Amino acid sequence: MQYVLSFMKAWSRLLLLCAFLSVPAASFAQAATKPKAPAPAAAPAPAAVAPAADAPPSTDAAPAADAATAEAAPSAPDAASPPPDTRGLDQEVQGLKKDVVDLNRELFVLEEELLFPANTQVAVFVSMDVGDFFALDSVTLKIDQKEVINYLYTPREVEALLKGGVHRLYLGNLKVGKHELVAFFSGKGPNDRDYKRGATLKFEKGIGAKYLELKINDRQRKQQPEFEVKDWE
Amino acid sequence: MQRLCLAAVTFCAPAMADTSYPLKAHEAPDFALHAIAGGNVRLSEHRGDVVILSFWGSRCTPCREQLAALNRTLATYRSAGLQVYGINVDDDQTRALAYAHGESVTFPLLLDPEKSVSRSYQVDNLPMTLLIDRNGVVRNVIRDYNAKSEELFLQQLRALLNE
Numbered sequence: 001m002q003y004v005l006s007f008m009k010a011w012s013r014l015l016l017l018c019a020f021l022s023v024p025a026a027s028f029a030q031a032a033t034k035p036k037a038p039a040p041a042a043a044p045a046p047a048a049v050a051p052a053a054d055a056p057p058s059t060d061a062a063p064a065a066d067a068a069t070a071e072a073a074p075s076a077p078d079a080a081s082p083p084p085d086t087r088g089l090d091q092e093v094q095g096l097k098k099d100v101v102d103l104n105r106e107l108f109v110l111e112e113e114l115l116f117p118a119n120t121q122v123a124v125f126v127s128m129d130v131g132d133f134f135a136l137d138s139v140t141l142k143i144d145q146k147e148v149i150n151y152l153y154t155p156r157e158v159e160a161l162l163k164g165g166v167h168r169l170y171l172g173n174l175k176v177g178k179h180e181l182v183a184f185f186s187g188k189g190p191n192d193r194d195y196k197r198g199a200t201l202k203f204e205k206g207i208g209a210k211y212l213e214l215k216i217n218d219r220q221r222k223q224q225p226e227f228e229v230k231d232w233e
Numbered sequence: 234m235q236r237l238c239l240a241a242v243t244f245c246a247p248a249m250a251d252t253s254y255p256l257k258a259h260e261a262p263d264f265a266l267h268a269i270a271g272g273n274v275r276l277s278e279h280r281g282d283v284v285i286l287s288f289w290g291s292r293c294t295p296c297r298e299q300l301a302a303l304n305r306t307l308a309t310y311r312s313a314g315l316q317v318y319g320i321n322v323d324d325d326q327t328r329a330l331a332y333a334h335g336e337s338v339t340f341p342l343l344l345d346p347e348k349s350v351s352r353s354y355q356v357d358n359l360p361m362t363l364l365i366d367r368n369g370v371v372r373n374v375i376r377d378y379n380a381k382s383e384e385l386f387l388q389q390l391r392a393l394l395n396e
Contacts, residue, residue: 137273152265152273 120173121209124181128161130218134195134225136161137187139214141170144179148172169214174205183214185227201229254374255355261286261365262353266320266343269333274318274341277369283393284365285317288356291328296360297336299378303362304338306390313394314367318343322351322359362386366393 126139136158140150149170153161161167181201189195201212211232219226256262261284265275276284287303289296300319307317317340321329326344333342345351354363358376364386366372372393375386 152267152275154265154273154275154278156278157275 116171116173118209119207120175122172122174122205123168123209123211124170125211125213126161126167126169127213128216131162133190133218133223134216135188136185136216139169140184142182176205176207178202178204181212181229183229185216189225190223197227199227199229201231203231256371257374259371261369261371264350264353266345266350268341268343269330270341274343279316280369281367282314282316283367286363286365287319288322288351288359288361289319290321290359291323291332293359295378299360299362300338302383304340307340310390310394315394320345320350322348322356364389364393366396
């Protein structure tokens with residue numbers, strides 16, 4: 001209940017901030033555009049990426065430009081006056097934007113606490129070391145005989161794992177008691193052969209969050225990869 | 234006269250593009266699929282690029298023509314930040330593999346044997362091509378392939394690359 005209340009409170013704050021943010025942003029835009037002379041109608045169009053030269057250059061552009069400069073001429077003294085200082089306003093807008101980002105983060109944390117309360121939370125992480133004997137392709141995770149996730153790893157993600165990154169593969173809820181986790185690792189093994197191995201762990205979920213790690217290591221002596229499930233107490 | 238033609242193209246273009254597609258102007262559903270050439274591809278890793286997704290089947294002749302056309306398009310616009318993916322929806326993947334090995338398509342051909350991605354993109358026609366902008370939003374869908382639709386498609390692609 002407490003979470004719900006704080007969640008709603010954070011949402012209302014975020015909405016209020018958004019409303020505030022839209023007002024100065026609009027006035028800032030107005031202030032920034034006001035002193036300028038009317039934009040020349042024949043400003044050169046941004047260059048097309050392609051041989052977009054399909055459209056021939058318009059010959060009507062030149063008279064339009066003349067007309068625009070003729071219109072702009074009487075307003076020349078206005079353009080000469082110094083533009084209003086909008087730095088303060090800009091800083092205010094930046095501050096408000098930062099508040100929105102902070103609130104968004106707060107909301108994310110609250111949402112996670114609501115969806116995955118600490119007493120039922122289970123998180124499974126994947127880490128990899130060296131990777132000379134195994135190129136990871138996918139991991140399938142089963143908890144209590146039920147497939148909960150099948151994750152395909154892209155080369156970028158594998159690279160990140162090899163650099164020491166840890167990937168949160170699964171976040172879910174489990175009731176207190178005994179459970180079984182089975183993980184299947186697919187990829188290329190030694191000599192570039194298709195390789196699939198499994199690892200199992202029977203664990204007991206108590207009160208409090210449970211963190212499990214699927215570790216992929218190289219076993220130099222056997223010239224084979226090794227898969228291990230580690231229970232973080 | 235030129236202005237008249239330009240106006241005609243501008244007004245006709247949205248009419249020819251499919252406005253009934255429910256995912257249009259929405260964020261493209263993320264996916265990860267196996268590529269025929271090996272490795273996996275995840276859509277969300279290509280934020281910042283304009284992405285073309287083309288759903289195809291090996292029995293569909295226009296699909297093959299379109300894949301060849303997309304190959305040419307990619308060769309032209311790759312340096313401007315274009316990525317192209319062909320997603321095969323065949324039940325029997327051997328035909329898809331045979332096609333992939335026989336044709337010199339330079340972009341990744343992905344396999345969707347469970348049709349999960351096809352379902353999430355509500356594919357109801359082959360070929361079906363989606364244009365996804367640099368922010369990951371579906372900007373347009375083309376449910377047919379012919380010279381006219383290709384021209385329109387290229388116009389939209391250039392506009393997206395220029396954004």
